Amino acid sequence: MTTPRFLITASPHLAERDSTPKIMWHVVLSLLPVVAASIYFFGPSAVLVIAASLAGCLMTEWVFGKRETLLDGSAVITGLLLGLILPAGIPLWMAFAGGVFSIGFGKLIFGGLGQNIFNPALLGRAFLQAAFPVALTTWPVIRENWWQLRGDNFALPLMSPREVDVMTAATPLGLQKFEQTGTELWRLVMGATEGSLGETAGILILLCGGYLALRNYLNWRIPASIFLTVGMFAGLLHMLDPVRYPSALFMLFSGGLMIGAVYMATDMVTSPVTNLGCWIFGFGIGFLVVVIRLWGGLAEGVMYAILLMNAMVPFINRATQPKLFGAQKPEQAKEGA
């Protein structure tokens, strides 16, 4: 009866039913409400931009990666996330190029899934920001006419986009920084503001992230640490000088902080391995976000804060190694007993 149909494997013979593709596809699933919100706010432009960045990511993965890695879902996450942090009016070819860069230079060049240092979607966006600063900071106003495109999405590659009859405006952070104008908090929380496609609906992002945290598919310590740091640091500054520095709630719900803290910083590959490391990592991001936003030359700082801290992850990991069980000397153990 010893036929080859029996398995001979090493222990343990049972495994948890989570798998890496399952985690990835759950993240994709949890992003769908955010995508829906961006379509609600920005109309057909949102669909086009997200589709273009998704196409850039998937094609690069398919052409340069191992074919089967398309199925693990990680390229889909990168595509969706990149699309969600682009402005609605960006020409589609730029979104596509951003996707190609994200996967090609953000992930595959390092050796594929699990090997990259920087969050691929953020790296793609940083590339676009450096290459096309104007297109990346043109924010269409939320309009009555849902069907209208929010910019010259169909501009040809390397041509300057046509002026389209679209009102543009500054983001709440831009208003705050360059014009000292505040924005009503409820508009920030609900997402009815100018900004990138998916970064505006703060509450929705929190809910979707909460679902992932409950399933242990993201480490809640990272967003918690970012929120705490930003909240306390900004709150302290606001107390010292309420005119010059905005309130903590404004800082939390404006710009890309929510999507950055919940979806970008928690990317397992580019965040620390230990829980203590995650707290430090989140603290660093929160601190840098406030510093860049309030004293830097840019209105928004989440992207650079996360990328900078991504670079610190190997050091954080090394500094927060778990302390070995029974590491003390036998004599001490005796005394402790």
Next chain:
Amino acid sequence: MPGRLKFRHGVHPPELKQLTAGTPIRRMPFPTEIVLPLSQHTGKPATPIVQPGDRVERGDKIAAEDGFISSPIHSSTAGTVQEVGLWPHPAGDYKTAVRIKVEQFSAQAPRPRIIPGWEGLSRDELVDAVRQAGVVGLGGAAFPTHVKLNPPKDFPVDTILINGAECEPYLTTDHRTMVEYPERVHIGIRIMMKCLGVGRAVIGIEKNKPDAVERLRATLPDDVDITVQPLTVKYPQGAEKMLIKSLLDREVPSGGLPMHVGVIVQNVASAATIAEVFETGLPLIERIMTVTGLGIRQPANLIVPIGTKTRDLLDACGGMLPDAREVVFGGPMMGTAVADLDAPVMKGTTGVVVLSEREVKPQRSYPCIRCGHCVDACPVFLNPQILGQLAMSERWEEMQEHNLLDCMLCGCCSYTCPSNIPLSQLFSMGKAGLRKVKAA
């Protein structure tokens, strides 16, 4: 100082004990042939003292111990020695074993003998009796019990911990032993306390066995200090270091033994067996084990003659179901998959689990995504993520710098890894690699 009844990290595999938790222990009928490997315990294999053609009675010694850390082996049946030669061993290779043809019509009664009462024996006589009966730890590692009962004098032992945690999924061997033979467990503990000259014993049992806690408490003797302590249900609660941490809040130092913190840990089944030795006069020739899993027809708790072939044992439980996929000796977390159904069960076999197609782990691995789940699971606070990376490039010595030798191969990291990386397998490879490096 009492412990907090739990340890940090670990995992929560499905318990799956309901298949046999309520099934009373029954005796398995004798098979037609018994195979007794000479290497059933930790330490040197025993030396055979029988020849093919010899007639043996049930309980007769067939192999003598070789050195201090070794254990004698006795025939579990009346019959005729067929052969002393190589035979499939549960570890996966062929090892020397004594094959005995069971006499069909024997009453299987042992030779008459005089059993001295244990109360009248001195400490050394007790330890010697345990040694001669071939008692080894029945929790899985099969470390000779007489060695543990005779610790070096430089580390005074103040507490015996009795391990009734049984944290492995599926197994109910210790559970049923505690429910059905609580008096034997207590007598065994008293004998061990006398051997060690220790005044205190604590029995640790996971909370998912309330009936065992209740039975042991109901039968507590009032003249010795034995306490029964329910513990948090978490794997690997039954690992020595975790049990000591949970019950006494002492940490066994890295590279040290329980006696370095004044503790000896024994399994409940070992305690019951020691009592049985002085009750019946028979050496360790049969043991209680759970035969279970979704791939077996009639899961059961059985008294099995040691040396019964896996095939015969499974047949006694109605045979395997068509979707049986893997036969595991011991629990599914740390047990060994058997390669040959002719391999016999041994003294240290806590159970045989037949896993079905539905529950075996997937066979494909993905790249590590550094999620940190393994770091959160490791009960001895290693970093399996880094160790895994080092193992893949065979950097054994660097693994040692990352405390590879503290790994007890509990399998928590592999269990929790979403990418299904065989971490604990890599670590046992690492340990073997290190041994090779050191030998060279």
